[in-house]
Amino acid sequence: MIAQLAADATDSALLSPGMIKVVIISVYLGLLLCLGVFSSRLFRGTSEDYLLASHSIGPFLLLMSLFGTTMTGFALVGSTGESFAEGVGVYGMLASSSGIIHSLCFFVLGVKLWSWGKKYGYTTQAGFFRDRLDSDKFGLLLVPVLVALVVPYLLVGVISAGKAIEGATRGDFLWLIESGYSETGGIPPWLTGLVICVVVLVYVFFGGMRGTAWANTFQTLVFMILGIVAFYLIATSLAEKAVADGRAHQIVDGERIVRTDPPTGLWDSLHIVSQEIPKARRVRAEVGLENQIESVEAPPQFRTRERLDPWMFFTYMLIPFSVGMFPHLFQHWLTAKSAKAFKLSIVVHPVFILIVWVPCVLIGVWATTGLINIPPPVAGDPNKVLGFMVKSLSGDVLGGFLLAGILAAIMSSLDSQFLCIGTMFTSDIVVHYGGKNRFSDRQIVLISRCFIVAVVTVTYFLSLTDIAQTRVFQLGIWCFSGFSSLFPLAFLAVYWRGLSKWGAYAGLITAASVWFALFYASEFGAIDNWSVDLTIGERTIQTMPVATIFLATIVSTVVVSLITPKPNPTTLAKFFPVKG
Amino acid sequence: MKYLVVGLVLVLVVLHQDVWNWDNDRLVLGFIPFTLAYHACISIAASVVWLLAATKAWPTNLEGDETSQQPNRAGGDA
DSSP states (O other): OOOHHHHHHHHHGGGGHHHHHHHHHHHHHHHHHHHHHHHHOOOSSSSHHHHHHHGOHHHHHHHHHHHHHHOOOOOIIIHHHHHHHHHHIIIIIIIHHHHHHHHIIIIIIIIHHHHHHHHHHHSSSSHHHHHTTTOHHHHHHHHHHHHHHHHHHHHHHHHHHHHHHHTTTTTTHHHHHHHOOOSSSSSHHHHHHHHHHHHHHHHHHHHHHHHHHHHHHHHHHHHHHHHHHHHHHHHHHHHHHHHHHOOOOOEEETTEEESSSSSSSSSHHHHHHHTTTGEEEHHHHHHHGGGTTTTTTOOOGGGGTTTSSSSHHHHHHTGGGGGGHHHHHHHHTTBBBGGGGGGHHHHHHHHHHHHHHHHHHHHHHHHTSSSSOOOOHHTTSSGGGGHHHHHHSSHHHHHHHHHHHHHHHHHHHHHHHHHHHHHHHHHIIIIIIOOTSSHHHHHHHHHHHHHHHHHHHHHHHHSSSSSGSSSHHHHHHHHHHHHHHHHHHHHHHHHTOOHHHHHHHHHHHHHHHHHHHHHHHHEEOOOOOOOEEEETEEEEEEEEEHHHHHHHHHHHHHHHHHHHHHHHHHHHHHHHHOOO | OHHHHHHHHHHHHHHHHOGTTTTOEEEEOOOOOOHHHHHHHHHHHHHHHHHHHHSSSSSSSSSTHHHHHOHHHHHOOO
């Protein structure tokens, strides 16, 4: 099939829409590979350089790598799809709260853990907790839990990429339908997943953490710039279409009339397109074209949160605490050159979230308006909405660039996750139990690389299973809920002298078991928007599962810490020196 | 200053709940749904609060950070 794609490029189909996109994406991926190979030339040959870039990352690279790592397919593909399915409330649910909470985590955990990491030589979270709790076996329990949570996160990225590219190239390769490789004529998700896994693998393999930080910076710039370009193109194209279809209206002498003047720019286009938001779905489902401008009573759910329980919204705020326990972010924190390097990330992160999320959410609700016909297979799978919009409303060349931007967002998270899992296996299992002096630096780097290859391979094959049919947003929420539930452990370890190793065990086991029980009850994410409902009197309130897990973890950690032997004073003195 | 920053973060959390905007379906500036505009402002406010934290309430004496362990020049001179 790949040969067929290449052959297409060499014959008369060279300039076909699909091939233009394929060529642009290929050039972009080639640039990434070059960046990875180039950064490997700066490799100093030590394991610390491969895994932590020798603590040399300054403020700008740290900002771009932290932001690029936290923004994944979930932010672009997932937020567009979710706002298409649920409305604009998705920004408040996750993005604005993330602006507050992510920076909070960088401030209260990142800076402190960086300082201890630099002083005591930590590479992973397990190394820190083992030391802080005086418990070697705690790492044995923590590592499998973290790996089990990172793998679904990896899948979110690979699945998003596959769905987005398939949606964006739908109908471009009709011969794929005839040959049975695709039902839609788009590039099949398995091929996209394979390509991005190989590309990310190559630059992580050769470049290590320095290559990852550079690639993240490059990709973050790419997806932010191209995201804004996509927003502009979709807004102006939709507005032109609205006018051409007689869907736009304006008020003249107090009366609403059909508008015939073409849009005059972005601002005007935004007004035309957003007029339609209140009519979303209702127009599509129930009202004919002749009635849609004047007689439709606007259902407000797509521009308000009327269907969302305020308690559900409140408990959503716990989800962003996940960044406090992401193992790949922990590793990125340790790359900082100094504590002051964190300042830029802490301050700018909320605004960067705004720049990425607001356009995606608007594109998602515009897709509900009926200004563009979303075919049932796409509407039924919201992950495909962004790709479909890009394909339908931008030219082939720009469409290719925008697809490269979507892939950039996805890959800038995948690389850090692949690297961190490889690091955990190497540092927490192989080196920890094999003995620090048993392996040379060169051997440690080799072992890390081998594990990274294994992780990428396993992830790719998992993405081919039925899990790939799950909605990206839902899968991401469950994954983040697990990490969020571990946040209290990290916070108490950093700020509470009373945390005992038995308290930490209790917290970890509680978090893992309650998370699994609730995930099972939600049929492993198959039930959308699954909530834990509490009935108080005649009122039933809905809460996010993360609230139950979070609370259970705090209670078990604190109670067990209080009733078990106190931590070793020598250890406490190491982490909580007496002031003065 | 540390307590001011903590207080401002709590204010942001309370403002974030905005149950008073739950049914507001107005379009701000004629194109952006109110709830989206409101929460975009929360994001900007968060940046301002974290700017205050980074400039006025930055932790001192961080272990491993040479820059924060250097003696205060002004204090030394005094």
